[in-house]
Every structure is written in C-alpha cells, then in structure tokens.
Amino acid sequence: MVAIEVRDLTRKYRQGEANTVQALDSVTLSIDAGEFVSLVGRSGSGKTTFLHCVGLLLRPTSGQVIIDGIDTTALTDGQRTDFRGRRIGFVFRDQNLLPTLTALQNVMLPLRYGGIGRSGRNRARELLDLVGLGDVTHHRPGQLTVGQSQRVAIARALIRAPTLVLADEPTGEVDNETSDELLFIMQQLNRTSGVTFIIATHDVDVATCMDRMIRLSDGQVGADERLRVPRGRLTSLR
C-alpha cells in the first residue's frame, strides 16, 4: 500500500531580487507504508526541502504530495498543520528539544497542540521506556547527552502514533556507536509498529542500513535503490 506519492514536486526559492534557486525539480516517487527509507545526497541536493515539503512545513511551488491518499497540496494551512500534527513525526539533526521542558514534557509537546494534553502521559512514559530513557523522564535537555536527546526526539515523533516519521540527519551530531543505537531504535520501531521512516543523511554507511536508498542530486532523483540485503553497520545489530 502506497503511503506517500510525490508527483512532479518542484520547489523554487527566491534568492535576492532576481535569482531563483530550484531546490527540487519535478521529483516523482512513491513510498510504501512501513518502508524504512534513506534519502541521501550532498549538501544542497534538496534533501531537507524534500522532507519539509513532504512534512507539510513548506508548500511546493508545483506538484503534489499525497499522503495516505490525501492530496496535501489542496489543504488549507490550518488543515496542513492538523494533518502534520496527527500523521507525521519529525526528528531533526540537533536542538530537537525545548530547553525549558523535561524529557517527558518534550515527548508530550505534540499532545498539547493536539488537544490531548495530560492524558497521554502514560504513552509518553512507555515511549521513553522503549527508547531506553525511562529513568531520565524529568531531566531537562541540558542534563542529557546528545544521543539521549535524539532518543527523546524519536519518542516525541511517535507520541501521536503517526503513519510517517521524517528524520533529517538524526545521527549527524553523534558518534558511530550512538548513531548505530539510534538507527537500531528507529529500525525496531519501524518493524514493530509499521511506521514509515524517511531518514535524510549524507552518510552512505547509515543509508545502506535501510531497506531503500533514494539519492537526490541537484533537486532530482538520481537513484532509487532497494537494498535486499542491507550492507551497513546496522546488519550486525539485527
């Protein structure tokens, strides 16, 4: 079953008065529900723009982004926000957490805007347990390591039981060991809950741990490879 269908997705940015930069150029692809996909490419290849368009943080200049059968480009801003809050989770490279909130409160943050509030506290605790942080629920980000912060971010991405998680360089700021741990956690969550993961990375080693690798180059899909036997470090963790 197709979870995401991207058709002729184009995104242009204005740069200065006259120049226009084409970050995405007629990208067309589809991703099935439950896939564990990497998005690779050099800096400026369009990875973040792609994630922001699919994550409904950015409206495409043209083209369509269809998620779970819904053409999101036709939605109003408010509908896009609600849709994003309900169905899409995010993990970023760094500074993922609000410094004034505890780990538990950070995980519960999406519930605040979803009108769910404190009733999701138990689920937040379960998710923190799942990522191995059951003992630091009341720590603030300043008291957590970078790896722990990323794990909190992963737990937060899943708090509203989304169908899709978008991660933008989630292992970019951590060492190899922590990177493997984070990837393993995301892979386990993908396997057990069926959530679709799209992980942007410039680390090919990380990308080869996934089921599928999409390479972006100058805003276009340069390669789309299904890895029947993942070759990266993560194989040793399976």
Next chain:
Amino acid sequence: MEIFHNIAQRRLRNTLTISGIAIGILALTLTGAMAEHFHAQFEGGVTYFSSNIQVTDDAAGYAGVISLSKIDPIQKVPGVAVALPSIGLMARPGSAGGVPLGLPDTIVYTDPRERDHTRLKTAIAYGRQLQPSRQGEVVLGYDLASEFRVRVGDSLDLPIRPPNANPDFVNHPFKVVGILKKTNTLPDATASVGLFDAQMLLQESLPASFRDRVDPSSLASRITVYGKPGADLDRLADRINASVPGVKATRPTDFVNSFDQGARFTAIAIGTALLAILFGAVLVVNTMLVAVIDRRREIALKVTFGARAWHIGVEYLLEATMIALVGGVIGFAVGAGLAALLDLAGRTVDMDVFLVTDRLAKVALGFALALGVGAGIIPALRAARLDPDLALRAL
C-alpha cells in the same frame, strides 16, 4: 510553568525588563497614591462646602474673625435653615507656609447642630464626642492623633508650640476624649474643641493690638449657613450678601470650582506615570522581539508538532503579559510600601500625602496587564507568522 522557565532562562534581560516595568508602575503607584489622597481630600471639601454657605466678615475689621452678632440677621434671610458659628485656626502656627502638601493641622469648633445638616459625616473611632458643657477637651482627627502619637486620655498642648515661638506665645493643655474614624479628608487633620476654648484660642491668635479690644465670646472665624430643603444655595448666598451688611457669603459653587486644581494635578500626575509605563512597554516589546529571534528554532519545532499560529501567538502574548504582571506586582508592592514609609516619615511634619486605595491597585495592575497584552501583540504576531522551514534551516 513553561512561561516561568522561559522567563528564568533569559534572566538578565527579563530582569531588566521587569525592573523597567516595575519602575513605571512604581511611579504610577506613587503619583496615583498622591492623586488619590488629594482626590479624597477634594471630595471631602466638595461634600462639605457644597452643602453650606461660608459667611465671613467683609467689614474693615480684622480678617479671619466675624462677630456672632451677624448670626441673627443671617438667620432671618428667607431660605436660611440655620446659621452656626464656626472657628478654625492653625494648630501649628507658623508652619503652614512650609508644608504645601496635605491638609494643615487645624483647631476647629463646629457647632453640634451641624451634624444634622452636613453631608460630611464623621464618627468616633475611640472615646466619645465633645460635651458642650466641658472645657479643656479635644477630639482629634485620625491623622492628627497618629501624628502626635496620642490616645484617648492623653494630654495635648494646643496650639503646638513652634520651634521659634514668640515670647508671648501661649498654649493650653487639652485632654483627648475622642479620636475620629479616618475619613481621608478634612476631619482627619482637625482638633475639635468646645466653643469657649475655640474662642479663647482664636482671641489669643489675634495680633496683640487687636486682641484686647475684642470680647472672645462674640467671636467666630466664620458663620456656616445651611439652607432649607430645596433652597438654591448660590442664590441664598447672594441674598445674604444683599440683605446683611458687612458680611461676605461665598457661593458654594465658587468653593467647589476652586477644587478644579486638584483634578488638574491628578491628570498631570497620571500623565507623567503613563510616560514611565510607555517606557516599560517599549522594553517589553524589545525583550519579546529578541525572544522571538532567539527562540525561532523552538517556535519552528512547535509548529512542526502541530502548533497553529494562534497557539504560538497566545504563548508569546502570555509570556509578555506575565513579564509585565510580575513587574506590575513588584512595582505596585514597592510603591505602596514606599508610600507608607514616606507617609510615616512625613507624619511628624504634617505631610501625609499618599493614599493607596483598592482602586489604585486595580488601576496599577490593570495598566500592567494592558501593557503586557499591548506590548506583546507585535512580538506574538511575529512569532505566529514565523516560517518554520526557514527557522529550522537557520541554526
């Protein structure tokens, strides 16, 4: 709680902003308390003087004294209900020129029958009222009793001997038999004595060349006239002037109009304080705008996780309001405390000039609230309109 953490996290900047607002509200509280004080005094004056006609001597005699022989002809003027002797003289002779603020301490005689007519009612807090048959007794206004730290049963020499008193200065001991409830207006600064005592003190206050030529039992400072129900007091004053020679009856309206100065003072005081608050508002806007720039990543994260523009806007509005309210509460508390201290210090020199009222508290905190909301709108709108895509890429 998140708001408090956010405020605490940018401690220096927010402390400076809160201090700025606190100073503004402090200024509002002090000037407002002064205005409230004068307002209460003026209100009392209006209440009292609008209900009667003050008649003084217009003849060539010594200013400030009227003969009681004028009472009968005044009483006969159509429309007059009652004409009563009144005496008022400085309780601290020689000090009035040096103390421009507050009501001067005054020794007064008020005819007991006035209680049936006047709109300015007083009540005894401690002790009792004067008894007409007794001499050497005094009932003190609340502030005067506080000023001299006397209680019922204590003795007080009146008038108060000035530091540089003339050799012929005399005063007399009075037993305090009662203390009035606080009125925040005229009676608070009065020492009420009986008619005989008041006439004696009035005579003694006159210049020596004049003093010995008058019979104290025929003296009063003025005659207070009350009209019959429904009488137009301004017209009645005109009739008294026309029909009783040698007196000057002042229209109540003229008395009341003289209190316009008080309203002007209040307007100037409040205007000055509002300028200080405007300064505080600029600080809040600046602080919150910087906070929006500082925390654009946080805003973007919140938007990413489903926050709508209004969620973000309300959060920033609440934070600005909280900063302003904290500053407002601190400013008001410090201002009220300072007003109490200054009043305490000024009481010994008859300078009780502040009155912190519930209304002032509501105004001060209301201003702080309005300042927070008003100053928070621009930053809140900016935060709400922040582009999450750009914000997430910026760091």
